[in-house]
Amino acid sequence: xxxxxxxxxxxxxxxxxxxxxxxxxxRAFARVHEWWEAHxxxxxxxxxxxxxxTATTVRLEGGDPVVVDGPFVEGKEVISGYVEIDVADLDEAxxxxxxxxxxxxxxIRPVDxxxxxx
Amino acid sequence: MTQxxxxxxxxxxxxxxxxxxxxxxHVTGDFATAEDLVQDAVLAxxxxxxxxxxxxxxxxxxxTVARRRGLDLLRRESRYRSKVExxxxxxxxxxxxxPEPDARLRLIFxxxxxxxxxxxxxxxxxxxxxxxxTAQIARAFLVRESTVAQRITRAKRxxxxxxxxxxxxxxxxxxxxxxxVLAVIYxxxxxxxxxxxxxxxxxxxxxxxxxxxxxxxxxMPAEPExxxxxxxxxxxxxxxxxxxxxxxxxVLLQDQDRSRWDREAIGDATRLLTRAAKARRPGxxxxxxxxxxxxxxxxxxxxxxxKQIVILYDMLLHLAPSxxxxxxxxxxxxxxTGPRAALTEVDSLAAELDRYHLFHATRAxxxxxxxxxxxxxxxxxxxxxxxxxxxxxxxxxxxxxxx
Numbered sequence: 261x262x263x264x265x266x267x268x269x270x271x272x273x274x275x276x277x278x279x280x281x282x283x284x285x286x287r288a289f290a291r292v293h294e295w296w297e298a299h300x301x302x303x304x305x306x307x308x309x310x311x312x313x314t315a316t317t318v319r320l321e322g323g324d325p326v327v328v329d330g331p332f333v334e335g336k337e338v339i340s341g342y343v344e345i346d347v348a349d350l351d352e353a354x355x356x357x358x359x360x361x362x363x364x365x366x367x368i369r370p371v372d373x374x375x376x377x378x
Numbered sequence: 379m380t381q382x383x384x385x386x387x388x389x390x391x392x393x394x395x396x397x398x399x400x401x402x403x404h405v406t407g408d409f410a411t412a413e414d415l416v417q418d419a420v421l422a423x424x425x426x427x428x429x430x431x432x433x434x435x436x437x438x439x440x441x442t443v444a445r446r447r448g449l450d451l452l453r454r455e456s457r458y459r460s461k462v463e464x465x466x467x468x469x470x471x472x473x474x475x476x477p478e479p480d481a482r483l484r485l486i487f488x489x490x491x492x493x494x495x496x497x498x499x500x501x502x503x504x505x506x507x508x509x510x511x512t513a514q515i516a517r518a519f520l521v522r523e524s525t526v527a528q529r530i531t532r533a534k535r536x537x538x539x540x541x542x543x544x545x546x547x548x549x550x551x552x553x554x555x556x557x558x559v560l561a562v563i564y565x566x567x568x569x570x571x572x573x574x575x576x577x578x579x580x581x582x583x584x585x586x587x588x589x590x591x592x593x594x595x596x597x598m599p600a601e602p603e604x605x606x607x608x609x610x611x612x613x614x615x616x617x618x619x620x621x622x623x624x625x626x627x628x629v630l631l632q633d634q635d636r637s638r639w640d641r642e643a644i645g646d647a648t649r650l651l652t653r654a655a656k657a658r659r660p661g662x663x664x665x666x667x668x669x670x671x672x673x674x675x676x677x678x679x680x681x682x683x684x685k686q687i688v689i690l691y692d693m694l695l696h697l698a699p700s701x702x703x704x705x706x707x708x709x710x711x712x713x714x715t716g717p718r719a720a721l722t723e724v725d726s727l728a729a730e731l732d733r734y735h736l737f738h739a740t741r742a743x744x745x746x747x748x749x750x751x752x753x754x755x756x757x758x759x760x761x762x763x764x765x766x767x768x769x770x771x772x773x774x775x776x777x778x779x780x781x
Contacts, residue, residue, distance in 0.1 A: 261541040349543035350493055351551070370540050 263353045268365035269340040291361040306343030395509025400481035410534040415444040441473040490559040498533035605654035606664030613670040616643035628769035665694040684713040701730040717747040735764035
């Protein structure tokens with residue numbers, strides 16, 4: 261089954277990352293890199309995203325499309341990246357998500373393979 | 379065939395519904411479909427058995443109904459090639475279908491998967507493993523039938539769509555997953571035991587909880603916490619007869635007629651606990667059972683080993699810190715170091731437990747022991763405001779009136 265893991269950054273996590281010295285930050289990135297390597301056989305895609313300040317949201321509800329600066333929900337938790345994985349079941353997806361060494365929240369969503377995007 | 383009394387009906391359904399569900403998941407490979415078929419068969423049994431009597435082979439009867447219904451469903455959807463395969467399988471199927479000695483363990487772990495809400499876990503376990511109907515679950519929890527039905531539909535959809543597996547967790551996850559299962563059984567037991575509902579209605583849940591714990595203990599005999607929970611439930615049940623007075627009022631532990639306790643059951647449960655303790659893996663259920671055993675083994679209230687109880691509460695707090703456990707420890711402390719020390723301990727919990735009726739009821743008892751009846755009455759009144767349980771309300775009202 262295919263799942264998308266959505267990585268969610270909190271304000272506190274972003275601040276902690278900011279406060280790290282270069283060596284410490286290097287180590288943090290190395291841990292994330294190791295995680296990708298370890299699960300390479302299951303990962304079918306994914307990227308780190310630019311920070312939420314770079315987000316633009318288009319709202320198509322109602323009449324004309326409305327373009328708004330910022331992410332779709334204003335909050336202290338923002339999506340900072342995603343990977344798509346192909347695994348046997350939710351337990352395997354959970355195992356991979358639990359070993360994630362980066363940001364503190366991960367949402368797991370099964371991919372709907374039966375209907376087109378939307 | 380014999381006329382079927384209500385509790386016999388419940389027992390037979392409980393014994394067979396889960397096995398049938400496990401067999402049908404094995405055949406169809408689909409948890410949600412299997413669950414639907416079992417529920418249909420159970421409903422048919424509850425319609426026919428009270429009048430016709432329980433058939434000699436209730437398992438085969440339930441299976442036949444479920445298969446017939448399954449074939450109906452499949453014929454209607456036979457445009458799918460894969461379903462035709464299933465159809466053939468179902469038609470050729472003979473009861474008993476036993477994929478493995480007892481596949482109900484998988485069923486339990488799927489129903490209690492942490493990706494489902496705890497309410498959904500409880501409802502699913504009752505329906506799939508114990509064979510309760512949606513209406514029975516709704517009555518036991520005093521919620522609308524449509525609410526339970528919706529919870530179950532959602533949970534089943536999530537099992538299918540999110541890929542919740544039908545299997546026993548791997549060794550490295552088993553501990554955490556087992557705690558989830560035990561929590562569901564413990565909640566069921568509490569709901570039945572302390573229920574604010576009518577006693578007659580809530581009785582089944584206590585039966586179901588003990589039955590589930592017994593099943594789990596049989597399937598996982600080496601897990602000390604499973605034995606601990608089973609011992610805890612049995613120790614409580616062994617004293618049920620003395621918990622209510624002739625008019626149905628709640629009798630406090632201190633005032634219970636201990637000759638009405640089931641000493642044999644207490645002995646059995648204590649031995650079960652002692653055997654579990656040999657694994658040297660203490661846990662919250664074993665410790666709670668040990669505390670209850672201390673009470674159950676005392677011939678008289680005065681014989682209670684309070685020192686031992688305080689030690690057990692200390693161990694429990696070490697494993698599972700909670701303000702409610704600290705409150706119970708303080709109650710025991712009263713009989714070791716006196717009411718003054720106990721009250722100091724209780725008062726330190728005010729911020730956390732101000733909305734909990736037992737906090738105020740305990741304060742009332744300690745204040746009374748310390749010769750302060752006015753403050754004690756105030757505390758009892760506060761407790762009365764906070765409980766919805768009629769039996770507890772009656773005890774508090776009497777105390778306010780007579781002290």
